Amino acid sequence: MAMTLGVDVSVKVKHNRPSCGAGHAGxxxxxxxxxxxxxxxxxxxxxxxxxxxxxxxxxxxxxxxxxxxxxxxxxxxxxxxxxxxxxxxxxxxxxxxxxxxxxxxxxMCPQLLERVRALEQRIADNRARVQQQREAVTRFVAAADRD
The missing domain is CATH 1.10.1660.10 (Multidrug-efflux Transporter Regulator; Chain: A; Domain 2)
Known part of the structure; x- marks a missing residue:
């Protein structure tokens, strides 16, 4: 029984050209x-x-x-x-x-918009927490003894 073998060959060709620096198109x-x-x-x-x-x-x-x-x-x-x-x-x-x-x-599909809105809400929540912490630090410093 004869078998057929499929072979996928990829060939990369290097062009001989002067070096002009890496990253040019191609x-x-x-x-x-x-x-x-x-x-x-x-x-x-x-x-x-x-x-x-x-x-x-x-x-x-x-x-x-x-x-x-x-x-x-x-x-x-x-x-x-x-x-x-x-x-x-x-x-x-x-x-x-x-x-x-x-x-x-x-x-902006509906699912992406939902993710963006959730991210915006997390940012707003974080800002509120930062503001609360700033106020607490201000109260803390104001309550400090000044000798």
Whole structure:
């Protein structure tokens, strides 16, 4: 009985061209260069990969390789995380963030809006707690003996 074996072959071609610096369109970037260009730490990139937000190709030596297109994904991830929504929200709502010409547009579905409102409520609660603590510190200092 003859068996058929399906083989998927991927070939990476290196162009022989003068070195103009890493990260030009079409070039692969190692984690340090990608982190620098994306404004994050390599540790953050590893965390995003572990969280399922980014997928890095691996070289035969096991190094992570990123391409230019992934910089936009990273920027969209940062928009969500910088808003305080966390990696689970970034995984769920990454497609809701659009970057065009330096402008950010968020398509606010009902579920995302609910998460944003919950975050706003937590922020308001935290502000109230901070204000209460400030008042308590003020009372404490006012009650201090002044020798």
């Amino acid at each position: 070039d692969d970037m190692r984690i340090g260069e990608f982190a620098r260009r994306g404004g994050v730490s390599p540790r953050a990139l590893r965390h995003y990969e572990q969280s399922g937000l980014l997928v890095a190709r691996r070289t035969s030596s096991g190094y992570r390789d990123y391409d230019e297109d992934q910089l936009e994904s990273l920027a969209r991830i940062r928009v969500i995380l910088d808003a305080g929504l966390g990696t689970a929200a970034a995984r769920s709502y990454l497609d809701c963030v659009e970057l065009r010409g330096g402008a950010t547009r968020v398509h």
